[in-house]
Amino acid sequence: xxxxxxxxxxxxxxxxxxxxxxxxxxxxxxxxxxxxxxxxxxxxxxxxxxxxxxxxxxxxxxxxxxxxxxxxxxxxxxxxxxxxxxxxxxxxxxxxxxxxxxxxxxxxxxxxxxxxxxxxxxxxxxxxxxxxxxxxxxxxxxxxxxxxxxxxxxxxxxxxxxxxxxxxxxxxxxxxxxxxxxxxxxxxxxxxxxxxxxxxxxxxxxxxxxxxxxxxxxxxxxxxxxxxxxxxxxxxxxxxxxxxxxxxxxxxxxxxxxxxxxxxxxxxxxxxxxxxxxxxxxxxxxxxxxxxxxxxxxxxxxxxxxxxxxxxxxxxxxxxxxxxxxxxxxxxxxxxxxxxxxxxxxxxxxxxxxxxxxxxxxxxxxxxxxxxxxxxxxxxxxxxxxxxxxxxxxxxxxxxxxxxxxxxxxxxxxxxxxxxxxxxxxxxxxxxxxxxxxxxxxxxxxxxxxxxxxxxxxxxxxxxxxxxxxxxxxxxxxxxxxxxxxxxxxxxxxxxxxxxxxxxxxxxxxxxxx
Numbered sequence: 001x002x003x004x005x006x007x008x009x010x011x012x013x014x015x016x017x018x019x020x021x022x023x024x025x026x027x028x029x030x031x032x033x034x035x036x037x038x039x040x041x042x043x044x045x046x047x048x049x050x051x052x053x054x055x056x057x058x059x060x061x062x063x064x065x066x067x068x069x070x071x072x073x074x075x076x077x078x079x080x081x082x083x084x085x086x087x088x089x090x091x092x093x094x095x096x097x098x099x100x101x102x103x104x105x106x107x108x109x110x111x112x113x114x115x116x117x118x119x120x121x122x123x124x125x126x127x128x129x130x131x132x133x134x135x136x137x138x139x140x141x142x143x144x145x146x147x148x149x150x151x152x153x154x155x156x157x158x159x160x161x162x163x164x165x166x167x168x169x170x171x172x173x174x175x176x177x178x179x180x181x182x183x184x185x186x187x188x189x190x191x192x193x194x195x196x197x198x199x200x201x202x203x204x205x206x207x208x209x210x211x212x213x214x215x216x217x218x219x220x221x222x223x224x225x226x227x228x229x230x231x232x233x234x235x236x237x238x239x240x241x242x243x244x245x246x247x248x249x250x251x252x253x254x255x256x257x258x259x260x261x262x263x264x265x266x267x268x269x270x271x272x273x274x275x276x277x278x279x280x281x282x283x284x285x286x287x288x289x290x291x292x293x294x295x296x297x298x299x300x301x302x303x304x305x306x307x308x309x310x311x312x313x314x315x316x317x318x319x320x321x322x323x324x325x326x327x328x329x330x331x332x333x334x335x336x337x338x339x340x341x342x343x344x345x346x347x348x349x350x351x352x353x354x355x356x357x358x359x360x361x362x363x364x365x366x367x368x369x370x371x372x373x374x375x376x377x378x379x380x381x382x383x384x385x386x387x388x389x390x391x392x393x394x395x396x397x398x399x400x401x402x403x404x405x406x407x408x409x410x411x412x413x414x415x416x417x418x419x420x421x422x423x424x425x426x427x428x429x430x431x432x433x434x435x436x437x438x439x440x441x442x443x444x445x446x447x448x449x450x451x452x453x454x455x456x457x458x459x460x461x462x463x464x465x466x467x468x469x470x471x472x473x474x475x476x477x478x479x480x481x482x483x484x485x486x487x488x489x490x491x492x493x494x495x496x497x498x499x500x501x502x503x504x505x506x507x508x509x510x511x512x513x514x
Contacts, residue, residue, distance in 0.1 A: 009074050012040035019048045031058040038067050042078055045124045047089035054093020055100055057107050064090065065114025080116040083123035087115070087134060095141045098156065098183040099148065111159040112138070113189055130486035131163040131192065135172060138186065142175035145183045155183050161190040161215075164204055165487055169196060176207035190215035190243075194487060198228045202236065210236045215283075217245040226267040227254040233274035242280045243308070248288035251298075268297055276301035285310035287337065295320035296327075305332035312366070313340035318347060325353040333358045339368035339397075340437075344376040352383050359386035363417075369397035369437045374404040381411040390415050394422040396474065397443075399436045402426040402454040409458050413465035421472045426454050443476055 016022050041049040068078040121128045164172050188208040229250050291314040306329045343351045429446040462470050
């Protein structure tokens with residue numbers, strides 16, 4: 001079995017189970033046993049031992065993901081354990097390593113990337129340290145070490161995934177842009193920003209080493225318009241970027257800009273040119289941006305075919321869909337989100353063509369709130385039939401009856417790689433005449449008993465076809481998002497402040513009218 005422990009690992013577990021003995025023995029331990037002792041300590045949540053191991057780490061590299069992954073001994077994968085006690089011990093151990101007196105240090109690179117944030121923590125303490133918390137902790141330790149007078153040796157490169165908001169902006173900016181020598185130099189591989197102003201975002205990204213950045217997510221409460229996006233891409237530059245996510249309304253014209261009389265959009269042209277310079281870009285998410293008639297101009301110049309494309313709620317028209325169906329990206333797409341578009345009412349033939357061309361590669365398809373009705377189900381089945389690589393299908397928020405869902409589920413059994421389906425609450429469970437798309441209140445007012453019976457019946461359809469391997473569910477308010485979960489209090493305060501400012505502006509305008 002995969003989880004069979006070797007004698008070596010059992011011995012390592014036994015040693016780290018006695019933290020004081022383990023710490024006293026470390027100086028006599030062979031260097032090649034340090035990775036084994038680290039994984040045993042992480043598995044058993046022995047934070048003191050982890051900290052001591054990092055303080056004395058005798059190898060040139062410390063790569064967290066590799067040490068916890070399935071290729072190290074034993075093959076159990078611990079990367080989805082974002083254990084607070086263990087991760088804090090890692091960073092504090094790094095600081096101890098820097099401050100440790102004695103001979104030259106060998107450690108040159110500490111790679112802290114690759115931890116996966118999940119809903120249910122499997123570590124014994126059950127307490128997670130999310131991406132925001134890991135960012136804040138690393139930044140704080142960096143700032144503390146910058147103030148230490150006695151750390152003049154060659155700095156350690158720390159590779160990190162950063163998540164920056166108003167709440168940790170100041171400490172992260174100081175950690176990334178030290179005034180003097182810094183024993184830990186943070187190199188950012190992926191960067192997520194939320195609830196920051198455009199100037200703060202620009203400032204912190206310049207410090208984060210944009211030449212090395214692979215993923216950039218600017219989400220939710222960062223208010224950007226097309227002028228900001230153009231400035232960000234043109235002035236900062238991200239030559240190695242593979243994945244870009246922009247917030248809602250990122251392609252709206254700046255409020256002060258008057259539209260060009262000839263209908264041209266120089267900002268969009270400039271943004272598209274900057275994107276075309278990113279020769280490694282394969283993922284683009286621009287949900288909730290109005291892109292009517294602009295998709296060719298945005299995606300046409302790209303030099304690399306996209307593997308992930310999120311165009312949810314972008315108000316696409318016939319020309320946009322026709323371009324998508326026929327462009328070079330369509331034959332390489334692995335992940336596609338076209339939520340919020342009436343695909344079968346408005347673009348049935350182009351949608352068919354798009355799926356037919358994407359069929360060899362498409363793994364994840366999201367069609368939420370696409371006004372898919374019972375009369376469209378046969379067309380949907382036909383469109384999905386060539387997609388033999390499809391693993392995940394999400395179509396919440398569509399007005400489908402239990403009967404139509406049963407018909408669809410029977411067809412889904414034919415897709416050999418399908419493993420996960422998110423389906424809507426059947427319209428039979430809502431009061432007659434319920435309008436779609438629904439708001440959150442209307443969505444939650446359904447007959448739970450009726451839903452349970454129908455959901456059980458749909459699972460039975462899969463089981464009878466020998467497809468118990470397909471997991472089905474209805475997450476009413478979307479899938480778990482660890483980053484939103486972790487920063488919900490700060491985001492709530494940010495939204496309240498924005499609402500308060502809007503009310504103040506409104507009352508000021510009323511006073512002026514009077």
